[in-house]
Amino acid sequence: MTEAGKDVATYLARRARWSPFEIAFWVLAFATIWLFPGKYLILTETAILGLFALSLDLILGYAGIISLGHAAFFGLAGYTAGLLAKYELINEPVLALLVSGLAAAALGFVTSFLVLRGSDLTRLMVTLGVALMLGELANRFSNFTGGADGLQGVSIAPIFGVFRFDMFGHNGYVYCLVILFICFLIARRMVYSPFGLSLRSLKGNPLRASAIGIPVNRRLIAIYTVSGGFAGIAGALLTQTTAFCSLDVFSFERSADLLLVLIIGGTGYLYGGLIGAVIYKFLQDWIASLTPQYWQFWIGFALVVIVLIGRERVEGWSAAARASIYRLGKGLGARSAPDGAAPKGH
Amino acid sequence: MPILQTIGLEKRFGGILATNDVSLSIEKGARHALIGPNGAGKTTVINLLTGVLRPTAGKVILAGSDITALRPHQRVRLGMARTFQINQLFLDLTPLETIGLAVSERLGHGSDWWRLVGSRSEVTEEIAEIIERFRLTDIMHQRTAVLPYGKQRLLEIALAFACRPQVLLLDEPAAGVPDAERQELLATIGELPADVTVLLIEHDMDLVFSFADRISVLVNGGLLLDGTPDEVARDPRVKAVYLGEELDG
Numbered sequence: 274m275t276e277a278g279k280d281v282a283t284y285l286a287r288r289a290r291w292s293p294f295e296i297a298f299w300v301l302a303f304a305t306i307w308l309f310p311g312k313y314l315i316l317t318e319t320a321i322l323g324l325f326a327l328s329l330d331l332i333l334g335y336a337g338i339i340s341l342g343h344a345a346f347f348g349l350a351g352y353t354a355g356l357l358a359k360y361e362l363i364n365e366p367v368l369a370l371l372v373s374g375l376a377a378a379a380l381g382f383v384t385s386f387l388v389l390r391g392s393d394l395t396r397l398m399v400t401l402g403v404a405l406m407l408g409e410l411a412n413r414f415s416n417f418t419g420g421a422d423g424l425q426g427v428s429i430a431p432i433f434g435v436f437r438f439d440m441f442g443h444n445g446y447v448y449c450l451v452i453l454f455i456c457f458l459i460a461r462r463m464v465y466s467p468f469g470l471s472l473r474s475l476k477g478n479p480l481r482a483s484a485i486g487i488p489v490n491r492r493l494i495a496i497y498t499v500s501g502g503f504a505g506i507a508g509a510l511l512t513q514t515t516a517f518c519s520l521d522v523f524s525f526e527r528s529a530d531l532l533l534v535l536i537i538g539g540t541g542y543l544y545g546g547l548i549g550a551v552i553y554k555f556l557q558d559w560i561a562s563l564t565p566q567y568w569q570f571w572i573g574f575a576l577v578v579i580v581l582i583g584r585e586r587v588e589g590w591s592a593a594a595r596a597s598i599y600r601l602g603k604g605l606g607a608r609s610a611p612d613g614a615a616p617k618g619h
Numbered sequence: 620m621p622i623l624q625t626i627g628l629e630k631r632f633g634g635i636l637a638t639n640d641v642s643l644s645i646e647k648g649a650r651h652a653l654i655g656p657n658g659a660g661k662t663t664v665i666n667l668l669t670g671v672l673r674p675t676a677g678k679v680i681l682a683g684s685d686i687t688a689l690r691p692h693q694r695v696r697l698g699m700a701r702t703f704q705i706n707q708l709f710l711d712l713t714p715l716e717t718i719g720l721a722v723s724e725r726l727g728h729g730s731d732w733w734r735l736v737g738s739r740s741e742v743t744e745e746i747a748e749i750i751e752r753f754r755l756t757d758i759m760h761q762r763t764a765v766l767p768y769g770k771q772r773l774l775e776i777a778l779a780f781a782c783r784p785q786v787l788l789l790d791e792p793a794a795g796v797p798d799a800e801r802q803e804l805l806a807t808i809g810e811l812p813a814d815v816t817v818l819l820i821e822h823d824m825d826l827v828f829s830f831a832d833r834i835s836v837l838v839n840g841g842l843l844l845d846g847t848p849d850e851v852a853r854d855p856r857v858k859a860v861y862l863g864e865e866l867d868g
Contacts, residue, residue, distance in 0.1 A: 275744060275747060277747035277748075277750070277751055277756070278740065278743045278744040278746075278747040279743075280747065281715065281719075281737065281743040281744075281746045281747045281750065281759075282737050282738075282740070282743040284715055284737075284759070284760050285715065285716075285719060285735070285736050285737025285738075285743065285746075286735065286737055286738070288716075288735075288736075288737075289735050289736075462732070462733055462735075463732045463733075465735050465736065466731055466732045466733060466734060466735060466736065467719075467720070467723035467724070467728045467729050467730075467731050467732075467734075467736050468729065468730055468731055468732035469732065470712070470716060470719065470720045470723070470736050471720060471723075471724065471729055471730075473709070473711065473712065474709045474712065474717075474720050477709040477710060477711055477712070478707055478708065478709055478710075480707055481703070481707035481708065481709065481778075482709075483690075483691045483692045484669070484691060484692075484695065484700070484701060484703075484707070484779075485695060485700065485720070485721045485724060485778060485779070485781070485782055486692045486695035486696050486700075486721075486724050486725060486729075486782055487692060487720075487724055487729060488692050488729075489692075491730075492730070495730070495732075
């Protein structure tokens, strides 16, 4: 290999290297298992929301597809997991999780053709419409889904036949965290691959992307399918950890809150959804304890502030923080700044 | 056999005939320029060649096969790449990522979602070669958005070149480049490998006459003349067209 070739390989490999920030993030995430034993309920919700937001980031942050109906995938897989368990079709939770995720991915594949064309506005409406239709279908076939009463009588078997979902939610949380981490690893791998790079290119400039031979539509279909699958896994996790599923898995609020979570955390860098979920759930929990009835006022307030300050700046702060941690960790010379560490100026 | 050929190419937009019976024939390895005054329909011809537009009539033939019905990305795979008059770059990516993207795509790794970009030596070697050829080494890891215009212009060509085209269409490559960066750009264009056929669409007559070995003149959507630089320079009709334009302008 030539010198220049090695140089290029080094630089490209550096993009995908785990930064100290990332390692710290995940160490902390797993440490919560021991740090907050009384908080498993909210931690589980946060992990599920984080995975759900991560799935939206894949299409919004990387491929530029905006959606107001991501709950369609969440809900479909939620009910799938519930029905699989209730009718004892698949008892083992991990297998049921996979099947539910695949069902949501299949829905993603089918509906991807609806979002290929059109502006952001048409995409918002189409995705919203799909979620509304599915929600209403679940309502209509209440003999199956339990309708407005929700899906009753679901009992989830132990994971791998060994780990039961205990009443404190310990195993449930560990399960969600592990699944979140695995999905994150897959997503991370994906965004640093040629496929992920091509997504970013077609988000930035679809005209040029097709002018260098990238089949734009096929890539959009692929990522929409994957994103649907991830959202579905999140939905199935909710059903499995609560042993319950109700119509609100399809609700408009769920899709809209998700967009909010992702915008709070920042789009297009994978951690946005996770950080957004932590902030959102923390705010919700903290503010609700102060003013139980009016907590959404403060969520709304925080949202307005964040959008006015500019979410690029929020990303910039975290990037600057990451860069300084990196420098502390490395203390190397001129070349040590990680790619993308420079705040995106405006 | 010509590498790129059009036969009776025609494009109508409603009642307007933007391209009128254009039959071009470009030899392999040629440095062919397509010139013409503003509004002559040069951009329409480019769009017809690359598949952005479908012709109303006529054919486009690349290396002997009819590509008239193919979509833009399919034509790229068969060996035709273009640059744009106004930069069409990926502003959030670095030159390294940009070229890596195109090379990965061409070598068929574009839908590989598991291996990292740059983990294949065939890819990195080629990226390095292209980065060097287009004098982008110093700035290869900076975001494209912050690069000087001349470097962006070089990247614009490098990106098309990374598709390893048999035919490279350069749409006004020097447009808007400040004098200080112009020499570097022209030198790079001059050093393109001889086996790559270049079709240059250009306004700048200095560049055309110093670079091209064959010139086609387009006027009002139709082909006025096709010849060597000397023939074109001597032709009174060409003078009339350009003088007319200069007097008007």
